[in-house]
Every structure is written in C-alpha cells, then in structure tokens.
Amino acid sequence: MSTRRQAHRWKDAPRRAGLDPVLLITASSLLAIGVVMVASTSIAIAESYSVTVWHFVIRHLIYVLLGVGLTIGLRVVGTRQIERLAPFGLVAAIAVLLLPFIPGLGHEVNGSTRWINLGVARFQVVEAAKLLIIVFIALYLARRPELDRRGFGDTLKPLLAAGLLGVILLKQPDMGSAVVIVAIVGGMVWLAGAAWRHLFVLGLTSLPLITVAALEPYRLQRVMTFVDPWADPFNAGFQLTQALIAVGRGQITGxxxxxxxxxxxxxxxAHTDFIFAVLAEEFGLLGIALVLVLFGLLVGRILQVGLRAQAMDRPFQAFLCWGVGLWIGIQALVSIGVNLGLLPTKGLTLPLISAGGSSLIMTILGIGLVIRVQWELQRETLSRPRRREQWAV
Structure with missing residues (x-):
C-alpha cells in the first residue's frame, strides 16, 4: 500500500514548464561568438574612432543585456496579448519606417537615412519593422486556413503589405532589408499553403519591379562588382576583394x-557587415562550419516549435515562430553569402554576431517570442490531466 501511495504522490507532483535547451544553447553560443568577434575586430580600430579599446565591446554587451531584459519581460506578456495587438502591426511598421524622414529625428550615415537619433544612441527602424510585419502577417495567415483553396487576393494582400514596406525602404535607401522583408513574408505565405500558381504569377510580376530597383546606378555598380570584384579591387571592389582575401587566409584552422x-x-x-570574413580568417573552415551548424540548429528548432504550435491548434503562434525562423535564417544566409562573395554587397548584419544594437536587440526579442511560445505550449501540455496508473505491490 505504501508503494502505491508513493507512486501516486510522485505522479501527481506539480510539473513546471521549462525553457527549451536547444534554443538557449544555440542562441547563447552565437551571442558568445559575437562578443568574442566584436572584441577581436573592434579593439584594433578603436583608435580611428577616437574611443577606448573596449568601447565597442562594452556597447555590444549593453545591447545584449537590453535584448535579454526585453525577453525576460515577456514573462508578463503572453502571446495571446500580442495576438490581440497584431492587427496594428502593419500600421506600426509603416510608422516606424517613416520616422527617419522627420527633420531632426532622422540620422544619415553614408548617404542612407535609416536611423533615428534617440539621444544616447541611434536606432535602425527597419529592425523593429521586421518583427512588426511578422506579427501582423502571422495573424493574417492564422485567420485564413487552407490558403491554397482561397482566392488570389488572399495570397496577394500580405505580399502587397511587404511591398509597401519595401517601397519605403528603397527611399531610405535600403534594398537589402526590403528584399529580406519580402522574402520573409513570401516564405510565410508559402508555409501557409498558398497555391503554386498564385506564387508563380506574383513572382513573374515582381521581376520587372526588382529589375527597375536594381538599375539604380550605385546598385548596378554593386552587381557588376559582384560579377568581377578584381576588375576594380581598390575602389568599387575593395570591400569584396578584402573579404575574399580574409576568407582565403583562414584556410582550414585559421x-x-x-x-x-x-x-x-x-x-x-569589419565589426559589423563583414565580421564573418574576419571570423573565417581567424578560425578558418572550422569556424565557418561551427557558425553554420549553430544557425542551422537554431533555425531548425524555431521551425519545430512552430510545427508543434500548429499541431496544438495555435496557428498564430505557429506562423509567429516560422516568421522569426525565416527572418534569422534568410538574413544569416544573405550576410554570410555577401562575406563569401556569393551575393552582391548588402548592408546587413549577421544576426546575434555582428555589432549593431538595433539588430541585436530585436533579434534577441524575436527569439524570446519563440521561447515564450515553446513555454506556453509545454505548460499547456503539462496542464492536461494524466491517467492514474495503479501499481501492484
């Protein structure tokens, strides 16, 4: 009898939902690599910025803490509350993208007006817009199950929203982020089961628009430089040739x-857009493989959480996770592709690794949302009644 009571007490003990170890370990590992590489790349150039050698490292750590702090704040904000606010996501994304055009608030760097001046720091508004549009599209798709059986307009609307943001970004100008946002939304629509014929038609109609945008003189020069960076290695092709030299010097072990x-x-x-090239130089092919594996595990786990949410009939949470996974995966691939000379030069940071407060904070917050979804799903699973089993003495 005592054995039976002890078994019942153990089975009936309250179980608590924990945080996903794969998400925590992979994200923390990439953040740790980022801190090391920011230190390695920035200490050598700090003098040219007239700052102390640890300036960029300390600032990077502050942004990491801010991102983690916002993630911890999700303990009191559930995804149900976020879902209720999601209808305003598109309006909020448009609003933040227009902020840099306000005189006195916008800040220009290298001919681009992508930042707003907050006094103590600058914030790149597109990073917030990425997360806002993901939240908005997640709700839109969650309310339209079986998208493949719906009309062409239901597939077109989310891509028009992404295109609107892209037009604003081209005015800043920031074609790299515009392409990433369109790719994220397109990926979410595809995961929602949109009909292939609709996606094919939309792809064909978007080609002329992309071509016109790419024919801007400075963008066309980037494309031509990408084709043959060694044709002008000391001017237009300087960034790409130096990145390729760095990757080549790394060989196997760095x-x-x-x-x-x-x-x-x-x-x-070197500490922002081309930090991966320096990592390849210092750690070689082994370092490249490690970073690729970590990103693969992180994105794969995020997509798995989305699949679990879908299986538990939580469509908004599923699309939210898939959107964040696509965001991190696409931006990482583009950034790495640029550093390896596989894609034309774009001003995109490597998620969780590059120095850049706006991108770092919002990426950590995006991962925090996925962790919140995973925790809610686990708590829901644990709250279900368990069958009592009788143990024989």
Missing part, C-alpha cells in the same frame, strides 16, 4: 584569434 590582418583598416566595417 590564423588564430586576434591575428587577422584584414581587420587592420583593410576590411571596412
């Missing part, structure tokens, strides 16, 4: 942490 030569004023934006 030259060692802190021993990169290309980061010493040769490779522009």
């Amino acid at each position: 030259v060692g942490l802190g021993s990169s030569v290309q980061k010493l004023y040769y490779l522009p934006e």
Whole structure:
C-alpha cells in the first residue's frame, strides 16, 4: 500500500514548464561568438574612432543585456496579448519606417537615412519593422486556413503589405532589408499553403519591379562588382576583394584569434557587415562550419516549435515562430553569402554576431517570442490531466 501511495504522490507532483535547451544553447553560443568577434575586430580600430579599446565591446554587451531584459519581460506578456495587438502591426511598421524622414529625428550615415537619433544612441527602424510585419502577417495567415483553396487576393494582400514596406525602404535607401522583408513574408505565405500558381504569377510580376530597383546606378555598380570584384579591387571592389582575401587566409584552422590582418583598416566595417570574413580568417573552415551548424540548429528548432504550435491548434503562434525562423535564417544566409562573395554587397548584419544594437536587440526579442511560445505550449501540455496508473505491490 505504501508503494502505491508513493507512486501516486510522485505522479501527481506539480510539473513546471521549462525553457527549451536547444534554443538557449544555440542562441547563447552565437551571442558568445559575437562578443568574442566584436572584441577581436573592434579593439584594433578603436583608435580611428577616437574611443577606448573596449568601447565597442562594452556597447555590444549593453545591447545584449537590453535584448535579454526585453525577453525576460515577456514573462508578463503572453502571446495571446500580442495576438490581440497584431492587427496594428502593419500600421506600426509603416510608422516606424517613416520616422527617419522627420527633420531632426532622422540620422544619415553614408548617404542612407535609416536611423533615428534617440539621444544616447541611434536606432535602425527597419529592425523593429521586421518583427512588426511578422506579427501582423502571422495573424493574417492564422485567420485564413487552407490558403491554397482561397482566392488570389488572399495570397496577394500580405505580399502587397511587404511591398509597401519595401517601397519605403528603397527611399531610405535600403534594398537589402526590403528584399529580406519580402522574402520573409513570401516564405510565410508559402508555409501557409498558398497555391503554386498564385506564387508563380506574383513572382513573374515582381521581376520587372526588382529589375527597375536594381538599375539604380550605385546598385548596378554593386552587381557588376559582384560579377568581377578584381576588375576594380581598390575602389568599387575593395570591400569584396578584402573579404575574399580574409576568407582565403583562414584556410582550414585559421590564423588564430586576434591575428587577422584584414581587420587592420583593410576590411571596412569589419565589426559589423563583414565580421564573418574576419571570423573565417581567424578560425578558418572550422569556424565557418561551427557558425553554420549553430544557425542551422537554431533555425531548425524555431521551425519545430512552430510545427508543434500548429499541431496544438495555435496557428498564430505557429506562423509567429516560422516568421522569426525565416527572418534569422534568410538574413544569416544573405550576410554570410555577401562575406563569401556569393551575393552582391548588402548592408546587413549577421544576426546575434555582428555589432549593431538595433539588430541585436530585436533579434534577441524575436527569439524570446519563440521561447515564450515553446513555454506556453509545454505548460499547456503539462496542464492536461494524466491517467492514474495503479501499481501492484
């Protein structure tokens, strides 16, 4: 009898939902690599910015803490509350993208007006817009099950929303982010089961628009430089050629942490857009493989959480996870592709690794939303009644 009572007490003990270890370990590992690489790339160039050698590292750590703090704040904000606010996501995304055009608020860097001046720091508004549009599209698709059986207009509307944001971004100008947002929304629509004929028609009609945007003189020059960067290695092709030299010097095991030569004023934006090239130089093919594996595990796990949400009839949470997974995966692929010379140069950071407060904070917050979804799903599973089993003595 005592054995039976003990078994019942153990089975009836309250169980608590925990945080997903794969999400935590992979995201934390990428953040740790980012801190190391920001230190490696920025200490050498701090003097040229007239700051202390630890300036960029300390600032990077502050942004990490801010992102983690916002994620912890999700403990009191559930995804149900976010779902109720989701209808305003598109309006909010448009509003934040227009903020840099307000005189006195917008901040221009290298001819682009993508930031707003907050006094103590600058914020790149497109990073917030990415998360806002994901939330909005997640709700839109959640309310339209079996998208493949619906009309062409239901597939067109979310892509028109993404296109509207893209038009605003081209005015800043920021074609790289515009392409990423359209790709994220397109991926979410595809995961929602949109009919292939609708996607094919939309793809064909978008080609002329992309071509016109790419024919801007400076964008066309980037494309031509991508085709043959060595044709003008000291001017238009300087960034790409220096990145390729850095990757080539790394070989299999790299030259060692802190021993990169290309980061010493040769490779522009070594601590932001081209941090992966320096990582490849210092850690070689092994470092490249490690980062790719970590991103693969992180994105794969995020997509798995979305599948679980879908199986538990939580469509908004499912599309929210898939949107965040597509965001991180697409931006990581584009950033790595640029560093390896596989894609034309774009001003995109490598998620969780590059120095850049806006991108870092919003990416951590996006992962925090996925962790919140996973926690809610686990709590719902644990709250279900369990069958009592009688143990024989």
